[in-house]
Amino acid sequence: MAQSAAPGSHRTVRRTVVAFSVLYFVAMALFCTFPFLGVANTARPFVLGLPFVMMWFVAWVLGSMVVFWMLYWTEGQ
Amino acid sequence: MSDWRIVILVVAAYLAANLYVGLRAGRKSSDTVTGYVAGDRGFGTLVMYFVTGASVYSAFAFLGGPGWAYSRGAAALYIMVYGVLGIAPFWALGQWAARVGRRHGFVTQAAMLAHRYQNRSVAVAVGLVSVVAMIPYVALQMEGAGIILDRVTDGRIPAAAGSAIAYGVVLIYVWRSGVMGVGWTNVFQGIFMLVIAWALGLYLPYKLYGGIGEMFTAIEAVRPELLTAPGLDADGNPWTPFGFSSAIIVSALGFMMWPHLFMKAFAAKDDATIRRTILLFPTFQLFLIPLFLVGYAGVLYASAPDAADAIMPHIVLTSGLPSIVVGLFCAGGLAASMSTGDSLLHGAASIAVQDVYVGATKSTLAQSQQRTAIRFLALAVGIVGYAVAIISERSLVGLLLAAYGMIVQLAPGVYGAFLWRRATGTGVVAGLLTGTAITGLLVIQPQWRPFGIHEGLIGIAMNILVLVTVSLLTTPPDSTHVDRWLKTARTADSS
Numbered sequence: 001m002a003q004s005a006a007p008g009s010h011r012t013v014r015r016t017v018v019a020f021s022v023l024y025f026v027a028m029a030l031f032c033t034f035p036f037l038g039v040a041n042t043a044r045p046f047v048l049g050l051p052f053v054m055m056w057f058v059a060w061v062l063g064s065m066v067v068f069w070m071l072y073w074t075e076g077q
Numbered sequence: 078m079s080d081w082r083i084v085i086l087v088v089a090a091y092l093a094a095n096l097y098v099g100l101r102a103g104r105k106s107s108d109t110v111t112g113y114v115a116g117d118r119g120f121g122t123l124v125m126y127f128v129t130g131a132s133v134y135s136a137f138a139f140l141g142g143p144g145w146a147y148s149r150g151a152a153a154l155y156i157m158v159y160g161v162l163g164i165a166p167f168w169a170l171g172q173w174a175a176r177v178g179r180r181h182g183f184v185t186q187a188a189m190l191a192h193r194y195q196n197r198s199v200a201v202a203v204g205l206v207s208v209v210a211m212i213p214y215v216a217l218q219m220e221g222a223g224i225i226l227d228r229v230t231d232g233r234i235p236a237a238a239g240s241a242i243a244y245g246v247v248l249i250y251v252w253r254s255g256v257m258g259v260g261w262t263n264v265f266q267g268i269f270m271l272v273i274a275w276a277l278g279l280y281l282p283y284k285l286y287g288g289i290g291e292m293f294t295a296i297e298a299v300r301p302e303l304l305t306a307p308g309l310d311a312d313g314n315p316w317t318p319f320g321f322s323s324a325i326i327v328s329a330l331g332f333m334m335w336p337h338l339f340m341k342a343f344a345a346k347d348d349a350t351i352r353r354t355i356l357l358f359p360t361f362q363l364f365l366i367p368l369f370l371v372g373y374a375g376v377l378y379a380s381a382p383d384a385a386d387a388i389m390p391h392i393v394l395t396s397g398l399p400s401i402v403v404g405l406f407c408a409g410g411l412a413a414s415m416s417t418g419d420s421l422l423h424g425a426a427s428i429a430v431q432d433v434y435v436g437a438t439k440s441t442l443a444q445s446q447q448r449t450a451i452r453f454l455a456l457a458v459g460i461v462g463y464a465v466a467i468i469s470e471r472s473l474v475g476l477l478l479a480a481y482g483m484i485v486q487l488a489p490g491v492y493g494a495f496l497w498r499r500a501t502g503t504g505v506v507a508g509l510l511t512g513t514a515i516t517g518l519l520v521i522q523p524q525w526r527p528f529g530i531h532e533g534l535i536g537i538a539m540n541i542l543v544l545v546t547v548s549l550l551t552t553p554p555d556s557t558h559v560d561r562w563l564k565t566a567r568t569a570d571s572s
Contacts, residue, residue, distance in 0.1 A: 021165075025162060028161070029162055029326070029329070032158045032325065034307070034318035034319070034321065037306055037322075041305050042305060043304035046294075049288060049289030049291075049292075050289065051304045053154070054151065054304075057158055060161070061157060061161050061363060062359070064359050065356065071356075072352050076352075
């Protein structure tokens with residue numbers, strides 16, 4: 001039972017991860033450009049000494065590594 | 078003032094180390110064209126990571142990154158996101174290209190497109206646009222290397238001589254070792270520039286302001302407009318949100334279309350290497366943080382440099398750092414320049430021979446003749462780039478931006494190859510020529526741009542329109558050929 005379900009469920013996982021990745025990068029493109037960048041475009045509060053909007057960009061870059069890691073993990077199977 | 082003799086000693090040691098690494102690397106590859114241009118498709122993750130990262134980060138980033146933060150504030154943040162947005166599609170595209178490359182023996186993206194569209198004129202058109210766009214980029218790298226050496230030695234090594242020395246070294250290892258020399262020197266150069274940038278970026282705010290938060294608090298009190306997007310434009314007026322946003326979109330679309338970057342997909346050992354390289358690439362993007370911090374440190378600095386891009390050398394030279402650190406900084410700047418310049422020289426020469434010459438004349442050069450031709454072409458591109466760097470006065474950055482507008486025009490043909498079966502060679506060539514011509518025209522006549530939209534964006538819209546129209550009007554491509562081609566692209570390798 002579990003064995004026959006395995007390839008199908010793996011495909012589902014993969015599709016979900018790919019869809020999530022595409023969504024992530026579309027969201028990144030939207031929230032790092034105007035008008036949506038407006039939600040985070042402020043200097044205060046500082047995070048780790050950096051202005052908030054600068055940290056906002058850093059956070060999206062770090063998040064992309066998590067997404068790439070998820071893709072790597074599903075494709076490597 | 079630092080002791081210029083110590084600085085020159087450090088730089089000389091750095092250049093000697095480059096030569097050693099670059100010449101040694103060549104022993105590992107075969108004497109074929111695939112060996113010279115794609116390293117026998119044997120690049121592992123370490124080399125791929127540094128080749129990609131160090132080729133992207135050029136003298137322009139090392140000097141221009143701090144320069145933007147210093148003079149334009151948060152406008153500089155656009156550089157940080159477009160690289161990630163630009164490389165993300167390469168997760169699919171890079172692996173597809175690598176698979177068809179392995180199957181059919183491609184080493185350039187133009188050759189790949191010519192095969193997919195079964196049309197040699199695609200290779201010639203893509204090759205020509207690539208080479209023309211790469212020359213101002215090479216020139217800018219050479220100029221950057223010259224400027225750094227000139228500044229740190231207080232004019233004892235004039236810019237023209239500095240460019241010649243640094244690129245003399247580059248040409249020697251490119252001549253001898255091809256892409257293997259580029260790859261292994263980029264590992265060395267990449268580590269060097271990362272360490273220097275992080276060390277200075279963390280140290281200077283502490284030394285000058287007592288900390289990073291303290292520095293931004295001080296800037297906030299005097300120049301708050303530098304701390305939020307979109308920052309300022311080149312003239313110091315507020316940049317438009319549209320300008321900021323369209324710069325990100327155009328740069329992201331064009332990013333991996335640069336042939337010297339795209340070609341590296343053909344040098345990767347396997348699909349997993351490409352995946353790991355992309356996975357790790359954002360760490361290179363974070364390398365911009367220390368460069369921005371150095372630029373921000375200049376905002377309230379006691380004196381101002383003569384040009385915004387000179388802010389980093391200016392602070393390094395006038396803040397009482399020991400000569401050995403000044404020398405290391407200079408070597409780090411040269412590393413940023415050379416690691417991009419070597420890829421460009423090697424890539425442009427390979428394309429000129431493989432795609433433009435062989436494609437246009439249908440000649441069948443022997444492997445050894447092709448390799449020799451690429452070597453001489455690399456030398457020729459070096460000489461042309463050097464002449465452009467010496468002759469032109471200030472317009473190089475403008476030329477580079479125009480080149481970026483041209484390179485973006487390759488995107489519809491590349492994406493079309495994998496995503497639209499009906500796309501034809503004639504359509505791709507017509508779209509490419511239209512897009513390039515319109516972009517070029519708008520660079521010369523910027524007032525014709527509606528609403529100040531980026532010229533590359535207008536060019537690409539017209540490019541897609543023409544590609545689709547002409548493709549639908551011309552004979553559909555052979556569907557069995559396209560099917561087989563796409564199947565190769567989509568089927569993961571067994572390794």
